[in-house]
Amino acid sequence: MPSSDILLATLNAKFIHCAFGLRYLFANLGVLQPRAALIEFEIQQRPLDIVEQLLARQPRIVGLGVYIWNVRETTEVVELLKRLAPEVIVILGGPEVSYEWEKQEIVRLADHVITGEADLKFAEVCLQLLAEGENCGFAAYNHSSAEYKNAPTTETATPDNVARAVASETLPPPRKTEAAPVPPAVFPTPDAIFRTQNAILRPEEALAEAGGTVSAPASPALPSPLAHDPDPNPAAVAGTEGGGRGAGFRAREGLAVAVRLPKIIPAELPKLEDVALPYDLYTPHDLAHRVVYVEASRGCPFTCEFCLSSLDIPVRQFPLEPFLAAMDRLLARGATQFKFVDRTFNLNLMVSRAILQFFLARMRPGLFVHFEMVPDRLPEQLRAVITQFPAGSLQFEVGVQTFNEATSRNISRRQDHAKLAENLTWLRGHTGVHVHADLIVGLPGEDLASFARGFDRLVALGPQEIQVGILKRLRGTPIVRHDAEFALRYSGQPPYELLQNRDLDFPLMQRLRRFARYWDLVANSGNFRTSTPLLWGATNSQRTPQTALHSEPRTQNSEFNSPCWTFLAFSDWLYTRLAQRHGIALDALAESLFVYLTTVRGWAPAVVAATLLADFEHAGRRERPPFLKAYLPTLPRQPLPAQRATAPKRQAKHLPPAGTAP
DSSP: OOOOSEEEEEEESSTTOOOHHHHHHHHTOGGGGGGEEEEEEETTSOHHHHHHHHHHTOOSEEEEEOOTTTHHHHHHHHHHHHHHOTTSEEEEESGGGTSSOTTOHHHHHSSEEEESOOTTHHHHHHHHHHHTTTTSOSOOBOSSSSOBOOOOOTTTOOHHHHHHHHHHTOOOOOOOOOOBSSOOOOOOOTTOOEEOSSOEEOHHHHHHHHTOOOOOOSSSOOOOTTTTOOSOOGGGSTTSTTEEEEEEEEEETTEEEEEEEESEEEOOOOOGGGSOOOGGGOOHHHHHHSOEEEOSEEOOSOOOTTOGGGGSOSOEEOOHHHHHHHHHHHHHTTOOEEEEOOTTTTSSHHHHHHHHHHHHHTOOTTOEEEEEEOTTOOOHHHHHHHTTSOTTSEEEEEEEEOOOHHHHHHTTOOOOHHHHHHHHHHHHHHOOOEEEEEEEEOOTTOOHHHHHHHHHHHHHHOOSEEEEEEOBOOTTOGGGGGHHHHTOEEOSSTTOBEEEOSSSOHHHHHHHHHHHHHHIIIIITSTTTTTGGGGTSOOOTTOOHHHHHTOOOSOSSSGGGOHHHHHHHHHHHHHHHHOOSSSOOHHHHHHHHHHHHHHTSOOOHHHHHHHHHHHHHHTTOOSOOGGGGGGOSSOOOOOOOOOOTTSOHHHHHTSOOTTSOO
16 A cells, blocks of 8 residues: 555545545645555544554545534544544644534644634645654654654755745655664754653754753754744744644744644634636546535624534635536546535625526536535526426425524524515425425524424425434533523533523423434435325324325324424324334335324324325335235225436435426
């Protein structure tokens, strides 16, 4: 396996996800790219096996992306790396370590943490660390207590040589020479730092340990690789608290100084026009089998207190022309699924319209584009373009979160609920857009009755999916200001979900957690597209299968006909029956739904059987579940639906049969 001085790695939640952030870091390494590699793992892999693969490449620097879904496993990876190869410099980045890092074990174990958007800062830090022993004429300690790595002597490390290397951002190839028993000469500067396996030593300490002496410099002041920051933060200098292990070099008062990089390195907000785009780094295998993440902007203008994006102000746009050129190259290489991670895609109407028109002009079978949109902002100039897309080719993720006005004020969320409802009604009635709407359980000030009213209101608007999320206490978010007033109690383990609050006690939160999971399995999956509404539809055993297929609740004024209350009752019953939330076979779930609808809700078995069979066939399944055979002895098999080439498998299940309304 080839060696790499720099390894970029992360643990994805699933194989289908691509590490978007790492590709940005790699794209912006510049001249360091030939010395770097990018490796992706999944959280299901054993940390020991991950570390084995990392160390097989003999890295000097390992950069790890840390997120809420992988921090547990990544902490174990870092701990193993430091036990097996303490000389390897570990740099962390990502939202999980960008805030409230003081007490995190993974931060304690690592050498450096780059907070914020590290697209450009990571390369700068790596340049310093690699330059430590290759350009600067210092005794570059090779991260062990027994050996040094040969570096240029003080005679060759002239100011001009170093200045040229830094100005051009070029570095010689890594030296692979044998360690010398006695280190070369070093500059006698009081603040110079040398890294050992377990400590930071001053020059005289390092030389005394190796049996050497300190010699005078052969040249005057050494130019600094950090020329833009001539006055280092005292916390970055030797002997101060909070510093990391890596040493950079500066000129101070005419003497060369090795300055320890701080452990926590804030990244300046990069200008997006200076950031190299990463899209050419997607491999043919990525394009064929994984989700391709893209972004046209960063930031969010809103201040929702539960969301990290509220800290990303202002909203910044990538230059449109090079972005669209990169999208065109991805399409030419065969990309078919694009997931925009912009938090407010439709905020800039000129840009969002241009992007929609770009994809519309290149529409082809299988092309699918996902956007996250501001739900109360859908003017006519966007509607005119959206209506032209084939059914199933667009997905809009709509963050509703709550319909409770008081709760919205509590979390500083600004949203026109009437306009939101109008836009969702228009999308469902006039377009083939797949609408994925979000609601949150546990927001401060919202009890179960309020959540149920909001859930029922959203169901009536007809989005194909409603993702019910549990409130999370993400690091850095100001939602903590409500902890005392609303008695918010969160899990101390990722993903830091709410355990209980003033209005929702722990047993009720457990019920709602199961509600969210089962709703995803039954309603969101598309496997029971027409069977699910029977849970809250008015019972009538004389109804025909045809009318049952398109049943709607007659009223939402009673718990018996409320989607939220009736599904919560089904969720409680299902958990009693199965005693599990995960690993439920589709046939077992279908049979449970059949039993509940016929025994608890009072539907005629023949009606429910016909409805379930229609759902199975619409989803592309040819076999009839065994438990239905007794109720369907004479019904002929229906032909399989025509393949919907415009939508992925899950979204295609929500498409209505050909010739019917959305």
